[in-house]
Amino acid sequence: MSVDKLRVIPLGGLGEIGKNMMALEYGDDILLIDAGLMFPEEEMLGIDLVIPDTSYLLDKKDRICGLVITHGHEDHIGALPYILPSFSVPVYSTPLTHGLISVKLKEHRLLAQSQLNVVQIGDTIHLGVFSVEFLPVNHSIPDATALAIRTPVGVVIHSGDFKLDHTPVDGRPTSFARLAQLGAEGVLLLLSDSTYAEMAGYTPSEKVVGDFLERIMSEAPGRVIVATFASLISRVQQVIDAAVKYNRKVMVTGRSMIANVEIARDLGYLKIPQGTLVGLKDLESLRPDRVTIVATGTQGEPTSSLVRMANGDHPQIQIVPKDTVILSATPIPGNEALVNRTIDNLFRLGASVYYSKISDVHVHGHGSQEELKMMISLTRPRYFVPIHGEFRHLTLHAHLAHDVGVPPERTFVMEDGDVLELDFETGRIVDKIPYSNVYVDGLGVGDIGQVVLRDRQALSRDGIVVIIVTADKRTGKIVGRPDLISRGFVDARESDALIEKAKDVIVEALSGSGEGLGEAGFVSSQIKDIAGRFLHKQTHRRPMILPVVVMV
């Protein structure tokens, strides 16, 4: 390692490189950016969460000067409860982000021992050789920041998650002037959000959604139920603004929504006129066209309030034909089927339903291609590294950078664990540290590996057949008939004949020689072979076969 170069390492994001964590190293100092989580992909059966692999940092704890958080979304703060216990590192974030982190750590009973620090937008903090300036950017949550990080070899700009909205809900646009000023002074490296690098043009302003919400609030004949992400504070503000404008009261439902509204309001990020919020009891006395309900459930989450309404099993709110329901979000990839089912069920109940495929109910929080180019043009970086995206997003983003003048030899498409080493003169990927996503399943963090996942996949496809064979330990001969128990393989009520025949086949094979059974391990693998082959021939399925040999 060259001591006079900067090292840049993306440390996680489940395919979205550097989304959940980035590390910058210079000399002995390490700066971490974000500590988020991802939800598992479809084949990661039973996994609850995926968090960054911090094993590279374990023997370097003392060198970590600080952890800086760009904004308060789960994919940037969600891993804190899993990471802070091993790394007692000071955390820096803007007020709303701080509030959301505090709630999370409190839930995990980690708040007291954590070192949380609030930073105002515009502030600069000093962490080892690094100094970090927090710049405002637009995103789908207030108080989102980009970072301008001064290092001994030059300025690094980390875009955070951003878009360039000239009419944002909170009235504070991305700081073009400051980014341009930094660009004029000279930027060594730009790390920039690639999430929407596939999208041509500009991401529409949040205003589009505000206009849509106003139209619905004014026209809807009954209640307006708006579902959105609990973290989408600015969307909640838009719903409240539109509701107030058309004389509707607002009820908030869903545990996480209630918590986030409370904290955002306390911190001044949500402006709610006195008397606007009402409770369930007040609803009964209000005319339906004076009511708005804000709920969770845009991703079809089975226990969310919207999904329970759609299924007709919400304890308090029954959907009626005059209701208007707005799903103000797009489905996260993988959730489409659940979301579609929710929409179908709402239509079945007779509601009018608006969702992203048919209406302007949502704009996303990331810049499209023209905005990405603008960020590069403003900051004029010497080196460019696309982050926050899967490989194709990074590649396309790199092409955009070439288009606006960053030469390919100074553009690096990295993967998690890659180590980029650079100074003004040279930059190259010098190393790849061992990296593998860390799975959280229940209380287990990192204890689930490929073997367990492969077993779950096998079990999910064709189930399991447990075969119990009792043998006499003196004679080595099989005693009685084997027992077969299956789960997830065939319908037990209709498969008696198949199971009995399988027993026959096993008995015959094991008694074949007239000799004893031999060593238990050998017998087990024999049973596995025989039963596996027989059952596959009969059903064309391959259940997991688990032989149990009991010697008595």
Add this chain to the structure above:
Amino acid sequence: MSVDKLRVIPLGGLGEIGKNMMALEYGDDILLIDAGLMFPEEEMLGIDLVIPDTSYLLDKKDRICGLVITHGHEDHIGALPYILPSFSVPVYSTPLTHGLISVKLKEHRLLAQSQLNVVQIGDTIHLGVFSVEFLPVNHSIPDATALAIRTPVGVVIHSGDFKLDHTPVDGRPTSFARLAQLGAEGVLLLLSDSTYAEMAGYTPSEKVVGDFLERIMSEAPGRVIVATFASLISRVQQVIDAAVKYNRKVMVTGRSMIANVEIARDLGYLKIPQGTLVGLKDLESLRPDRVTIVATGTQGEPTSSLVRMANGDHPQIQIVPKDTVILSATPIPGNEALVNRTIDNLFRLGASVYYSKISDVHVHGHGSQEELKMMISLTRPRYFVPIHGEFRHLTLHAHLAHDVGVPPERTFVMEDGDVLELDFETGRIVDKIPYSNVYVDGLGVGDIGQVVLRDRQALSRDGIVVIIVTADKRTGKIVGRPDLISRGFVDARESDALIEKAKDVIVEALSGSGEGLGEAGFVSSQIKDIAGRFLHKQTHRRPMILPVVVMV
């Protein structure tokens, strides 16, 4: 049942109502339309296919006059091998559809005993009280048809899958004139494709894709590899046309692609100039910019040729940086992650990759809202039933029908199994026959029910723990220590302590009273409780617990 009314019953489509099969009944006569299959939804673990539930028809076999197929896609022909053995019914279809059906039945060794009949577009056939006229419509496969079905109470039009493309690849547009003529004569009922009822405007013409393909063929510096559906014969034609225009030879790869190209060419639906098709050996002698490869794999299917190329394990074709790869299809919902991974891997190998999110590589085969309205306006039906779509599509399509003048009381949003009874004067849903999707898993058709699926889901989440307890049948006391075997629950190498502690807990609980164990069923449920509680407390996971009590 009123003998002088027409009965209309959608019989399957896994949420897409009537997509796979529709039944029309009048008096004693039954006419079936299509016999397709669907691929399982995510939670249908291990299921291979879903086919229509024909149990309603089982005791009415003699009354079925015929099965008419609208076009040759899997969701309209794929269930034939499962249904024909139980219903020896004559099948009618246009030549290409007939060819594709023949291949399929041959594979299943059912061709000889099937009664397949070829019908030319424009022909009318008589089946009991019904007469069926085959009308040309545009879709993403040639020889697609709508049906004009004369019944004693009036004309029923079944749209098939359609769009209105004025510049289709095969040069044969949807028959506006004939539809309008039927509309002028009087249409009782329109059953119309709702797949794209969410899409505003018009579906772009196939020509858009042709233009894109020509541009790439002319500009690409090396090989052009185009992946598409094997059934998308017109897309294959476009690829061949563009390749020929720019002096490229064409190699076809992928089992199903090779088979479909062969049959479409034999039947004259694919026009390939002599000397255009080449084999693998010829490729080596050709300059890369003289080569086009047509492959399967647009859905990220692990064994398809494109995915093997992307993973670098295709036996013959290695992707190199000058290759251009086009995925000429959109991901089917549920396949996004696999498709994205394929694209990422192609980018990793340095190829230029074009896909639906960023380029005009594909147009879909179904009409958008303006086309759906045009179909209704042309046919001016007395009754309207949206089919081929999930509930939200049907609902939106019904709204379109209201907009163009079909009153709500004569529009029926149906679900599979609903029975609509109508004549000119009245129409209403009078009944719902028992209906449940039929799952195919390996050789089993319909033998997998909710119990098996629920078990597979449980197994996929947290795995299974088998607990073997041996007891002395005279004393009723536990002998030795229990055995615990887990799969998909915890990493066995790292969980010794947990497993040993679980054994202790079980032994302690079972030996507690000093008495015998009691009845085996009771002991089993005791073990299940104790172990389940203990393991959940320790891990927050809920593996399936399978107790095995061996009495010796």
